[in-house]
Amino acid sequence: MPSATSATKLLSVFLVAGALGLIAARAGDTTAIVEVELSDPVSPTVPPRVYRVTQFHDEKGFPAGYSLSFTTHVCLDEQCRMVKLTMYWDALGYYQRLEYPADMPLTKKKHVPFSAADYAKLDQILKDRDSILGTHPLEILVTPAPEMPDMPEIDGWSGATPQTVKDAVVDDAAYTSWAMWRWANGEIVQKLQGLTEQRCAPRYLRQLLQSKDRREVDFALRHVVRHLPADEQFVDDVFSILETGDREHVSLALKFLHGAAQDRRRLHQRLIESYCRLSGNYRPMILDYFAAQPDLPAETLEGLTGVLDRLPFFQVHLILRLLDAKGFFSARVEADVAGLLDHREFFIARRASEYLIKQPLATDTKRKLDAFREQHRQRL
Secondary structure, three states, rough: OOOOHHHHHHHHHHHHHHHHHOOOOOOOOOOEEEHHHHHOOOOOOOOOOEEEEEEEEOOOOOOEEEEEEEEEEEOOOOOOOOOEEEEEEOOOOOEEEEOOOOOOEOOOOHHOOOOHHHHHHHHHHHHHOOHHOOOHHHHHOOOOOOOOOHHHHHHHHHOOOOOOHHHEEEOOOOHHHHHHHHHHHOOHHHHHHHHHOOOOOOOHHHHHHOOOOOOHHHHHHHHHHOOOOHHHHHHHHHHHHHOOOHHHHHHHHHHHHHOOOHHHHHHHHHHHHHHHHOOOOOOOHHHHHHOOOOOOHHHOOOHHHHHHOOOOOHHHHHHHHHHHHOOOOHHHHHHHHHHHHOOOHHHHHHHHHHHOOOOOHHHHHHHHHHHHHOOOHHOO
């Protein structure tokens, strides 16, 4: 059996998170008890029951996290000793850590206590929302062992673990790994997110929208898209996300801005400014947005040609193609595109000439175009 010092070390694997500021309960937090109906993920056929969830709030009154204390089986036939645990999640329902009584550590086959490495691996498993434990039934992870006379004395019993899933579970504790993952990442996640959504005041949403944590941004952005699609107070924050987010966030930001920004011309102007700052991979998404808008104002299309000289070839090509699709041409467009004939990159200049040759041009522009095509006739 491990010494008291060893037991303390095992427990510290999880408690060290508190020293790093990663746990839900922090100094200055306030708490409330809320009742949540949950099914036991280990015994889904048993009717749901009401659990008492502790909800933590920070000094601003914003949601800070949740905890749930419960007992559960860690063996297939429910003949082994029940384990008592407290799990913690952040305000968005992401598992943070678990605690257990110091005299009742998690165990594996034949009462072997979890080692520090086992706890570290379990922590890693529980924080992986994409684990195969969420999609594979227990039968694939655990093969029942032959009947044993002393089965009631075996704590945390698991059968043989297939090699294909060995990395997804703690050795000799496949059932425990599966059960703990289902508690940490199962039905309770949506329940906790729902509790947080009930307290999504505008100040809290803006804090999340401005966060460096992608998960917080994602939660808040989806919330405003679903529940506050016309609330203009979030427009500036969502524009920042548009310019710095990934593809999914750019798509959600465009959806929100379309409904929330009341001044269409100003919206289009800001989108063009953002277009120039966006990653090249996401710029076409703004052009696709413009292409889908009926009766696009002339100012918008002219605003796009006004930034052509700041863009690489492919973006120039896409904007000129959008102009063709909208059937739009004006004196300003003519001047902006004609300016590209002097571009230092020949391919951009050539693309501009291909566009201009199809348009009704002013005399000076036609003369400039003819001179360009004569000069580069061997390359056109």
